[in-house]
Amino acid sequence: MAKLAFKNVTIQYPIYNSRGMSLRNQVLRLGTGGKIEAEAGQVNLVTALRDVSFELGDGDSIGLIGHNGSGKTTLLRAMAGIYAPVSGQVMREGSLATVFEIGAGMDLELSGYENIIRMGLMMGMTPSQARDRIHDIEEFTELGDFLQLPVRTYSSGMTMRLMFAMATSVKPEILLIDEMFGTGDAAFQEKAHSRMRSLINSSKIFVFASHSDKLLREYCKRIFSLDHGTLREVDFDVLGKR
Template sequence: MVTALDDVSFEFREGDAVGLIGHNGAGKSTMLRTMAGVYKPTHGAVRRRGRTATVLELGAGIDPELSGYENITRMGVLLGMSIAETKERISEIERFTQLGNFLQLPVRMYSSGMATRLMFAVATSTRPDILLVDEVFGAGDAEFQERAKERMSRLISSVGIFVFASHDHELVRTYCNRFLRLEHGRVIEIDRRDVG
């Protein structure tokens, strides 16, 4: 048995934008999934107050046989939105994805870049109290990455608590005001100057 996280304890408050850094396998993704309630801790507890949204795995919840529009509804519900909330956001998702009539087609007909735009647009259309993000800026072409960064900046400024796991230390310093380094499943709070 492998212990992914060991004796981890911390508290985040309104206004915290927390960067998680560490080498591959350090436990960043596991920690985010545990915070989100995807994984249950074997010891201790996770306490959250407020609506939590995740951008953990672009592609989670997508059904390639459904159309883009059907997947918007499906993924929105999986992210905790009501069907009415999802429908209210469709025109904004259409504008961001720039997929036009492709939204009427099954997602299996999309290129990987088109599917990424759709998934990212839906995942970032929520308005949560707590936002947990795992390394999303490497996907898509350069134009999409710029638009994705702008969209994330707006979303981050609207949430109470933001937690971001990334290998890109420059992005972590840009978006975050607190920093946690994971090393072999343990968490150490560090200063901005110690990030990369």
């Protein structure tokens, strides 16, 4: 049984020396959105998530919507344990895999093969388990000899292929995806959709942040809307009105 629950979770970021630089630019650079809560000397406090509560269990598939900077990525990272709340509690039970921004978790100086092992270990695999997934990843990515080269030589689409293949080479109980279907040619996107459908069917909890109404309707059963760090559940009818 998998579980992912937030109880009154608030996440805040201090921004230092904001008077020496445009505060707006710093907030945009952080990519968290949120609201400026306080100012003390040279420190501004941005609340990226405010008092967020929900509970997900087996069979839940959640679509996250909201404008850029509304808190979707922050929420996903908090779900994954990357960001810690300043107040409230995050409860997580079950194996977890993520597909976030391009290059996350990779060492760009290492080869594709070396990064497969590296990311496998970060996901809790043994070296043997990570090596066992190499053939599947070779076939899915179609990167060929590029897997022997440093990832820094890859295009963004090639990097995303490798990340997506690695994240979906296991069958996690909790799967978190941050807008990843916009890269690659039509043939690869169809492969990604097919693989994702299989993975969603096998996972117990799925959370997907996307601007695509079509994909949200296809993959998700519930919709959470974020606005300046405040979360509420909405009907699917809202998708066509954004």
